[in-house]
Amino acid sequence: MSAALYVLSTLGGYLLTSAVLLKCPALLHRPKRQRFRCRHISHRGGAGENLENTMTAFHHAVKIGTDMLELDCHLTKDEQVVVSHDENLKRSTGVDINISDLKYSELPSYLSKLDVTFQKECHCEGKDNRIPLLKEVFEAFPQTPVNIDIKVNNSVLIKKVSELVSQYKREHLTVWGNVSHEVVAKCVKENADIPTIFCLQRVLLLVGLFYTGLLPFIPFREEFLEIPMPSIILKLKEPHKMTRSQKFIIQFADALLMRKTLFDHLTARGIQVYVWVLNEEQEYKRAFDLGATGVMTDYPTKLKEFLRHYPA
Template sequence: MLRVVRFLIAPTLLVAITLTVLALTSKPAQTPKVLSSLGEQALVIAHRGGRGLWPENSLFAFQRASALGVDMLEMDVRLTSDGQIVVIHDDSVDRTTDGEGLVDSFTLEQLQQLDAGYSWTANGGQSYPYRDQGIVIPQLETVLQAEPAIAKVIELKVADNALVDKLCQSLETYSQRDRVIIASFYESSLQRLRERCPGVATSASPSSIRLLIAMNWLGLSSVLSPSYQVLQIPPRHSGVELASSALFESAKARGLSVQLWTINEQPVMRKLLNLGAQGLITDYPDRALQLLGRPTRISALSE
């Protein structure tokens, strides 16, 4: 028995010392300028520009959402065959346009001949009000130029070094480094972006989210020094409830802004805000604005 105790003492002490050192040296994330400029209010983030209201990921949607008064625009980016960054969620054009094929098989010019308002409907296909209205898949640069002031969440949809490098270049060219949060399911892309664009805010990758949740469950989240500034999660994933006041409090203690996706119903919005969510990523930003008591009428759009 004594041998067993002695055998366990050394590794136990080592773990205890390691955790103590980590706790003493850990640093919370610093609030990035993109968020500090928005104040303490709960943020309304238009998912794909508000895909429940307008054709998703289109300049039309981003301009309408901005005029509506949202705090941030969320969008997805990929590369064309000629190396241009375009704003589109899927790897193919089939679902949202009148075309067929993979995005990366088209040049920018070819993509922009497609009708990106073709498939949008608000009534289950009874009508398609945005067909033949000149709505195209936008180049990211066009969005950055058209909406320079509003904050943005830009999700990298592929693990592609060329995409990361070109995005960094665009953010610098259009003075958007302090106006964006970069998200991705690919840790490698986020790591490269942090190296190539130091200081640009990022959200947690799935592996970072899992680690935070595990450390929070063990009561050890205070030892983490996040390389990211934003925690963007769904309320549930794979049958596991992620949204809890305990997780939100731990995340905030590590300097993280907690934003939930994709939240479309007001009762759920209210519940998450009461739990401590700091941002709602939603297809219906008008509903979130209404819930928060903010104006929901679109202001005049510049020509």
């Protein structure tokens, strides 16, 4: 009986301490110093309003007041860091070739019409179809935070991006990373002054710690959590073509990840929470109601209008 009482009292003490620290993490952790704080994030510059990852898209997003540009980087054969989502250019240019196999001067142009990946049966048209260099973005927007997705596990690419960030003195305006733990580890090793996102492995760890009550006790080096809203997958697929188990997995993942208590705890620790890629007002509202710090969208004008009426 005494052993059972000991176990129960220990468990109760643990649960109580965890609950208190989950609500008040500053009791254990000093909040991270936020070098910038973003609510409005333009995914690929705003892929629903201008051709993705083009200078026109970036200029438009900054003009309407976006807080951050999200973009993707690859390395050409002559080691130029370019802004493009895909390594293979078939989807975006119609030419079935990899960026790494071409010099920058040899890169084909984007197609004049591209599908919007996260908006079903929508496409975007534009005349600016040149693949830009990352340094062009840095030069054009010296005061705008940039979120860089390192698309491939390439040490030279990581080094070149780091050198550009340092050259333009943008450590305080840049966040980088990838879903791969190995890529993020290389980023940290190359330049620890640039804040990183949680990779997929660390996101799974984070969720596990949250549901076991251990999260409030664990320190994190990452400063940004970028996660999808799983429920948006349902609008991108044909519902009648999905199995019941597929729908269940999506709904279960959504219930696990979209937790206000989790978002509030991370925010209190100075870790910004970005939800992607949301393109409808009800999605924006749900994310912000749950406590997300920011939202990534393909439609920066639509998000800007929404935020005009949503309390800060």
